[in-house]
Amino acid sequence: xxxxxxxxxxxxxxxxxxxxxxxxxxxxxxxxxxxxxxxxxxxxxxxxxxxxxxxxxxxxxxxxxxxxxxxxxxxxxxxxxxxxxxxxxxxxxxxxxxxxxxxxxx
Amino acid sequence: xxxxxxxxxxxxxxxxxxxxxxxxxxxxxxxxxxxxxxxxxxxxxxxxxxxxxxxxxxxxxxxxxxxxxxxxxxxxxxxxxxxxxxxxxxxxxxxxxxxxxxxxxxxxxxxxxxxxxxxxxxxxxxxxxxxxxxxxxxxxxxxxxxxxxxxxxxxxxxxxxxxxxxxxxxxxxxxxxxxxxxxxxxxxxxxxxxxxxxxxxxxxxxxxxxxxxxxxxxxxxxxxxxxxxxxxxxxxxxxxxxxxxxxxxxxxxxxxxxxxxxxxxxxxxxxxxxxxxxxxxxxxxxxxxxxxxxxxxxxxxxxxxxxxxxxxxxxxxxxxxxxxxxxxxxxxxxxxxxxxxxxxxxxxxxxxxxxxxxxxxxxxxxxxxxxxxxxxxxxxxxxxxxxxxxxxxxxx
Numbered sequence: 001x002x003x004x005x006x007x008x009x010x011x012x013x014x015x016x017x018x019x020x021x022x023x024x025x026x027x028x029x030x031x032x033x034x035x036x037x038x039x040x041x042x043x044x045x046x047x048x049x050x051x052x053x054x055x056x057x058x059x060x061x062x063x064x065x066x067x068x069x070x071x072x073x074x075x076x077x078x079x080x081x082x083x084x085x086x087x088x089x090x091x092x093x094x095x096x097x098x099x100x101x102x103x104x105x106x
Numbered sequence: 107x108x109x110x111x112x113x114x115x116x117x118x119x120x121x122x123x124x125x126x127x128x129x130x131x132x133x134x135x136x137x138x139x140x141x142x143x144x145x146x147x148x149x150x151x152x153x154x155x156x157x158x159x160x161x162x163x164x165x166x167x168x169x170x171x172x173x174x175x176x177x178x179x180x181x182x183x184x185x186x187x188x189x190x191x192x193x194x195x196x197x198x199x200x201x202x203x204x205x206x207x208x209x210x211x212x213x214x215x216x217x218x219x220x221x222x223x224x225x226x227x228x229x230x231x232x233x234x235x236x237x238x239x240x241x242x243x244x245x246x247x248x249x250x251x252x253x254x255x256x257x258x259x260x261x262x263x264x265x266x267x268x269x270x271x272x273x274x275x276x277x278x279x280x281x282x283x284x285x286x287x288x289x290x291x292x293x294x295x296x297x298x299x300x301x302x303x304x305x306x307x308x309x310x311x312x313x314x315x316x317x318x319x320x321x322x323x324x325x326x327x328x329x330x331x332x333x334x335x336x337x338x339x340x341x342x343x344x345x346x347x348x349x350x351x352x353x354x355x356x357x358x359x360x361x362x363x364x365x366x367x368x369x370x371x372x373x374x375x376x377x378x379x380x381x382x383x384x385x386x387x388x389x390x391x392x393x394x395x396x397x398x399x400x401x402x403x404x405x406x407x408x409x410x411x412x413x414x415x416x417x418x419x420x421x422x423x424x425x426x427x428x429x430x431x432x433x434x435x436x437x438x439x440x441x442x443x444x445x446x447x448x449x450x451x452x453x454x455x456x457x458x459x460x461x462x463x464x465x466x467x468x469x470x471x472x473x474x475x476x477x478x479x480x481x482x483x484x485x486x487x488x489x490x491x492x493x494x495x496x497x498x499x500x501x502x
Contacts, residue, residue: 008273008275054293055295055296057292062352064355064357084354086292088296
């Protein structure tokens with residue numbers, strides 16, 4: 001069974017779990033199993049069109065799966081997948097509540 | 107393979123006797139020597155941001171003897187910065203961060219030149235601000251400025267020494283399009299606002315930017331001296347909880363809109379529009395959902411005093427409630443709110459609150475979509491209440 005490392009910002013949606021064991025012979029199948037186990041992750045990883053979001057990168061044993069065979073990249077039983085999202089954080093207390101609300105209310 | 111900067115001209119640079127004494131622990135290293143130290147003196151670095159990441163960057167670059175260091179920031183030092191922004195101190199609260207940082211740097215090393223830019227880093231001034239520097243350090247805290255730093259570096263052919271943090275995890279890399287990928291190769295687009303939790307509400311371990319900022323400073327010094335293997339084409343992933351450092355390989359994206367074969371972004375753009383969020387948002391210390399959705403702490407107090415029946419729902423976490431809460435409030439942490447909507451009655455009038463008004467504003471649509479439309483957001487949250495209504499309350 002392959003494992004997927006979940007970054008801190010997304011652990012809210014995996015009940016705090018940092019590493020999830022998944023089934024599947026390919027990267028796509030493993031991610032599908034991940035979002036099956038943790039449904040809330042789906043909207044954070046995939047766009048409305050069902051494509052992996054542009055700010056999310058998935059690495060297989062250190063290599064970006066986009067540079068391998070994407071979803072079709074085969075997995076071994078000891079493969080380690082890692083999700084790396086963009087993180088803006090640096091130093092201060094900022095946010096964008098107003099814009100978030102406008103976006104959701106539209 | 108080491109990569110060094112071409113634009114540093116150290117031939118005419120000399121060290122004084124005082125500087126030789128100061129830098130002696132560098133000079134006796136065969137990898138640095140007098141040659142490397144004069145390169146450091148001849149080099150220039152612009153640090154965008156003098157906060158959590160910028161603090162260790164600026165301190166170590168100053169101590170190392172980087173000859174000319176620029177600082178860009180337009181914030182003032184606040185008490186809640188000092189848990190992690192170690193270049194500032196209690197005595198500089200209320201003063202511009204760039205001035206506070208400069209004074210500390212010059213105290214450490216009076217043989218360097220520190221130029222301060224007490225202004226926002228924007229599309230209008232970015233090219234001019236970065237032009238005189240060899241290396242740009244990204245010590246920013248928001249997506250628009252990160253894309254701006256990246257784009258200006260690519261357009262000017264400069265290395266962008268990147269660091270980013272969230273809670274217990276950090277990332278670091280060197281984006282230098284002439285030798286490897288840029289930030290857009292890794293992240294072509296920013297996340298939509300609100301989709302990924304921000305540091306503002308997620309918090310950050312105070313020492314984390316110390317680790318990541320120190321890695322950034324290390325990379326800058328390696329590039330200047332021409333030492334070792336730079337973090338180009340690699341993303342370092344640091345997890346403080348597990349105390350693990352991992353790395354993934356990054357490749358240049360041939361279709362990158364900025365540094366790819368056929369770039370479509372050839373000049374700086376409107377990054378606020380690109381990211382759907384402001385470069386700098388001071389409102390968040392006073393979180394707002396927009397005028398039609400907000401209620402001020404003064405108005406809420408008046409309503410309570412008049413005996414109006416309002417249910418005040420605090421959406422913070424239990425551990426925040428334990429720090430301080432309003433007696434009129436009831437606690438429903440935001441994570442529990444979807445499952446506990448049935449406890450809310452659409453005939454009642456509600457006010458949602460949190461620490462600053464940011465999280466509670468995010469929860470408003472949940473209520474309105476469930477038919478609970480008589481709902482307001484407490485602008486500024488419990489911080490505003492403490493500031494304006496009850497000065498006895500602690501502010502966190």
